[in-house]
Structures are given as C-alpha cells and as structure tokens.
Amino acid sequence: MGRARVARRRRWNRNPLDSQGENHCGGSGGAERNVIVPPKVNLGVFSLSWPIFLQLTFTYCMGLVDTWALGRISDAAAASVGSVNTVTTFVLMMFSFLGQGGSLVYARMLGQGKHRKVQECYSVALLLHILLGVVASAVLLIWAREMAQLLGLRGPLLSYGTTFLQVVGGSCALHSLVAMFGGVMAANGFTRAGMFAAVLTNIVNIVLIYLLVLLPAGPRWGVRGIALSTALATAAGLLFSAWLVFFRIRIRFRRPPSAERLREHGALLMAFALPTMLEPAFWQAAQITTTRIIAAVGPDELAARMYTLSITNMIGMFGSALSQGLQIAVGHLAGAGELDRIRRITRTTRLVGVGVALTLALLAGLSGGWIMDQFTDSPEVAESGRLLLWCGLLYLPGSSLIMTTASTLRAVGHVTYPAAVGILVLWGVFIPLAYALSLPLGLAIIGVMIAMAIDENLRALLLSIRWRHISAPQRAHRIVGKPKSAPVAGS
Structure with missing residues (x-):
C-alpha cells in the first residue's frame, strides 16, 4: 500500500508539460537548473483543453443552479438577481481574464526555463489579485444599493438585488484569488486540477442551497441563502485550489529581491492582462x-x-x-x-x-x-x-x-x-x-x-x-x- 501511495503521488506531481517528469517550478531546495526542459511532442493541446471545457461547463452550471433555485423562491427574486448579476458577472469576468493574462506570462517564462523569475511573478500576481479583489469587494459591498437602483430596481426587487450584490459582490476577492491560482495551475499544465476545483465548488453550492434555502426544516433564507451558498462555495473552491498549488502540486512562490524587480514583474503582468x-x-x-x-x-x-x-x-x-x-x-x-x-x-x-x-x-x-x-x-x-x-x-x-x-x-x-x-x-x-x-x-x-x-x-x-x-x-x-x-x- 505504501508503494502504491507513493506512485500515485508521483503521477499527480509529474508536470504534463515535462517529458522527463521534472517540476517546472524548481522543487524544494537545490540549485536552479538554467536549462530548458524538453516538452512533450505536441504539448497535448487536447489533454490540456478537455479539463478546461469541463471546468467552464461546471462554472456555467453553477449559474443555472442558482437561477433554478431563485425561480423556486419567486419570479421577482429571479428577475432582480438577474439584473444585478450583470455587474457581478462583469467583475468576475475581468478577474478571470486577469488570471489568463498572468498565465500567458508564466507559460512563456517556463518555456524559457526562467524558473526563479516565474516564481517571483507568482508572488507579484498574488499581491495584485489581492489588492484588486479587495477594492472590488469593498466597492460592491458599500454601494450595492445604489448600483441596484441604477439598474432600475425598486421596492422588493431592490431589496433582493441589494442583498445578493452585497454578499456575492463582497466576495469578489475570493473569485480574484481563484482566478490567480487557476492561471498558475494552467500555465504549469495542471488544467485537471482547476477542473476538480470547479467540481468541488458546484457540489458545495448545491448542498448549501438545499440546506439553506430548499430544505423544509432548514432556515429557508431565500435570496440571502443563495448568495451565501455561492460565496461559501467559492471560498471552498479557493481553499482547495490553494491546497493544490502549495501542497499537492508544490508550486513555489518566491518574493522579488527588490522593489525594482517587483515593479518590473507588475508592469509585465499588466501589459499582458x-x-x-x-x-x-x-x-x-x-x-x-x-x-x-x-x-x-x-x-x-x-x-x-x-x-x-x-x-x-x-x-x-x-x-x-x-x-x-x-x-x-x-x-x-x-x-x-x-x-x-x-x-x-x-x-x-x-x-x-x-x-x-x-x-x-x-x-x-x-x-x-x-x-x-x-x-x-x-x-x-x-x-x-x-x-x-x-x-x-x-x-x-x-x-x-x-x-x-x-x-x-x-x-x-x-x-x-x-x-x-x-x-x-x-x-x-x-x-x-x-x-x-x-x-x-x-x-x-x-x-x-x-x-x-x-x-x-x-x-x-x-x-x-x-x-x-x-x-x-x-x-x-x-x-x-x-x-x-x-x-x-x-x-
């Protein structure tokens, strides 16, 4: 059993972009190798793409589940949340593309064998996603009611929309970090890890919606319960993604040695993003x-x-x-x-x-x-x-x-x-x-x-x-x- 467990761990940690099974991120300790690790023959575009397709599908299904649950509450709840969702979807889409822009930078550096630099880029990107996520969360949390009013919501619709925007919009920082970790895993070829995180997020969301909203003996919190389910499911997905990056795949993050290097990496990330x-x-x-x-x-x-x-x-x-x-x-x-x-x-x-x-x-x-x-x-x-x-x-x-x-x-x-x-x-x-x-x-x-x-x-x-x-x-x-x-x- 011990040998089988070790073999499974080795298969997981083997980077699919490495033909020799070496970790692109430098491993733990030791001198850095300044050579380019030869990739596989075709770099497995399909093997990289099918987990991304399933990840996108599960993300799409999460929105469908929320919409279905809102319809069980009332048409007014579904309509109001559908209106404010245009704001949250836009913000989350921006974080997703920010993560993809970072992934472009990481992939090119990994191909060049610049392992130390890419580890510094991970740290700068993490800081950038935290800052932007906190700002976006604060804006949507504080001005949720005003935004819902600008979208034309009044009366009960305004209350539904404000509640949803405060909870889901206020958790934007979590989505920002999920996108960052997803970009890191994708650039290293671990697209299946991102798929597993999306699956877990969907499962947690469905379970929480049932417990908080639909269960007859439960609290039946309505729109607030659906919003909390989405936020808590995102938090679960974030914790799982962080565990994958730091403990399962063991990708190393390295602090930039100087403020000048930090600005250099930040400018490069933004130039792509x-x-x-x-x-x-x-x-x-x-x-x-x-x-x-x-x-x-x-x-x-x-x-x-x-x-x-x-x-x-x-x-x-x-x-x-x-x-x-x-x-x-x-x-x-x-x-x-x-x-x-x-x-x-x-x-x-x-x-x-x-x-x-x-x-x-x-x-x-x-x-x-x-x-x-x-x-x-x-x-x-x-x-x-x-x-x-x-x-x-x-x-x-x-x-x-x-x-x-x-x-x-x-x-x-x-x-x-x-x-x-x-x-x-x-x-x-x-x-x-x-x-x-x-x-x-x-x-x-x-x-x-x-x-x-x-x-x-x-x-x-x-x-x-x-x-x-x-x-x-x-x-x-x-x-x-x-x-x-x-x-x-x-x-």
Whole structure:
C-alpha cells in the first residue's frame, strides 16, 4: 500500500508539460537548473483543453443552479438577481481574464526555463489579485444599493438585488484569488486540477442551497441563502485550489529581491492582462447594445435570442477551452524557440476548432424544433429560435477561429492586436450594421445575424492574416525565444 501511495503521488506531481517528469517550478531546495526542459511532442493541446471545457461547463452550471433555485423562491427574486448579476458577472469576468493574462506570462517564462523569475511573478500576481479583489469587494459591498437602483430596481426587487450584490459582490476577492491560482495551475499544465476545483465548488453550492434555502426544516433564507451558498462555495473552491498549488502540486512562490524587480514583474503582468481584459469588457457592452436592438425588433425575437444563447454559448465553450489549451502550449513552445512546432500545432488546432464548431452548429440547426420545444410553447418564439440556430452556421466557425488565433497571438506576445481588432470591428462594423440592417432596412433579427456573421468572419480573417505575417520564417525571431539547444541566461 505504501508503494502504491507513493506512485500515485508521483503521477499527480509529474508536470504534463515535462517529458522527463521534472517540476517546472524548481522543487524544494537545490540549485536552479538554467536549462530548458524538453516538452512533450505536441504539448497535448487536447489533454490540456478537455479539463478546461469541463471546468467552464461546471462554472456555467453553477449559474443555472442558482437561477433554478431563485425561480423556486419567486419570479421577482429571479428577475432582480438577474439584473444585478450583470455587474457581478462583469467583475468576475475581468478577474478571470486577469488570471489568463498572468498565465500567458508564466507559460512563456517556463518555456524559457526562467524558473526563479516565474516564481517571483507568482508572488507579484498574488499581491495584485489581492489588492484588486479587495477594492472590488469593498466597492460592491458599500454601494450595492445604489448600483441596484441604477439598474432600475425598486421596492422588493431592490431589496433582493441589494442583498445578493452585497454578499456575492463582497466576495469578489475570493473569485480574484481563484482566478490567480487557476492561471498558475494552467500555465504549469495542471488544467485537471482547476477542473476538480470547479467540481468541488458546484457540489458545495448545491448542498448549501438545499440546506439553506430548499430544505423544509432548514432556515429557508431565500435570496440571502443563495448568495451565501455561492460565496461559501467559492471560498471552498479557493481553499482547495490553494491546497493544490502549495501542497499537492508544490508550486513555489518566491518574493522579488527588490522593489525594482517587483515593479518590473507588475508592469509585465499588466501589459499582458490589460489588453486581454479590455476586449471582453467592450464585447460585454456590445452584447448589451445588441440586446436593446433585438428588444426594439420585438419581444418574440428577444425571447428566442435569450433561449438560443444557452445553446450557442455551450458550443462556444469548446472553442474557448481549445484556445486556452493552445495558449498554454504555444506559450511554452514560444519560450523554447520552437517556431515550427508552433505552426503545426496552431494549424491543427484551428482546423479542429472550426470543424467541431461547424458540426455542432449543424446539429443544433437540425435539432432546432426539439430544442425550442423544451424552452417555449409559443410557435412564434419557436420559429424565431429555429432560425437563429441555423444562423449559427454563419458565425460559430468564425468565432472558433477567432478564439484559437487570438490565443496564439497572445501566447507569442502580441496581446494588443487581437484586442484592438476585437474592439474596432465590434463597434465600428457590427453595432452600426446590426442596427441599420435590423431596424431601418427592416430585416429584423436576421439583420442582426448577418451583421454578426460579417463581424465574426472579418475578425477571423484579420487575425489570421496577422498570424501568417508574424509567423513567416524571416520574422520568427520576433515571436520566439532562443532555440532549445542554446543556453539560457541565469534568471
């Protein structure tokens, strides 16, 4: 039994990005090795991506469970929390992308063999996430009522929204740290660890909702109970993630030796994180504007759009997970100077992503009647929903191509271009075109879908052109580090 336990521990601690089973984070004690550890043949993009997909799915399901429980309380509770959730979702999304920006930095340093520097970066990122998380928590806790009022909530709705925002918004610091630890584990190849943390968080959330809200003999705390369940489940996920990082995987954090080094690492992290955070912020604003345009078209179209989003978002999760796995692998390969392997792995992953998105969009279109019957009894809403699902063939493959190509660009250090393209095309092409085609020209929601298809495919084309340009052999030295055979300077 003792030997079996030791063998299991070794298998867990073996970094999936190391072909020789060496820990990228330096182990405990001893001199640092200033050599690049050769990675596996393909850095296992799929093996990195499938746990991320399940992690995203479990995170999505947590929101569905909360929504279902709120509906058991009252429609007013569900509506009010749905309104304030736009604020908390936005803040949590920013922390998630801040963690992904840090993961870009870690992966590249690990590929270069700069173990001491990456350990210092972990510490700086931890400090940064704590500071930003505390500020966000304080703002949402103190001004929860004012924010709920700005969202138009009054009376009982205002009370529900304020309670939820105070508890869940006040726990934003926990989410910030979860995102930071998730980025560290992902950069080191331990994406399954993040998946296990998401599973635990969901289980705790479901159990607490039952005990605090639904159990007949329980306290039945309503909206406050659901908010507390979410916050406490996040705390459990954070404790589990910290245990994984520090005790199970044993990733080392190192304090920067000077204030100058601390500022250097902080500036580097923000240089990668800010563009990564800006694009989804503008994207979220564009989605709000799109919803207003569709609402002006008609209530049936708006309802159909809300229902079909649950399907298209699930299809998009696969592309998102694939792009995150690709980003980790390319970051390591770029640091190691493996341009040829970057080209091969990127080409294969992009083709797989587009093929899967096209297949799933086709299946959604063919199953549109059955899918809409699960959501609505209205024939008008069902007809609009079936049409929207078929429209997924026009833009979902392009969306997958955007995610995988943008991740590749960010992984090799080009973080500004994808953000700039996303913001400019969204607001310079998509929003004006969606409005013009749907309302003045009378194409209704089909006009919005045409604009979306043009937007997604145009961005995919611009990003692909950029990648072909910078990955050309004569410009390879700009995006990759030193070759593997070259010695790496001490970090």
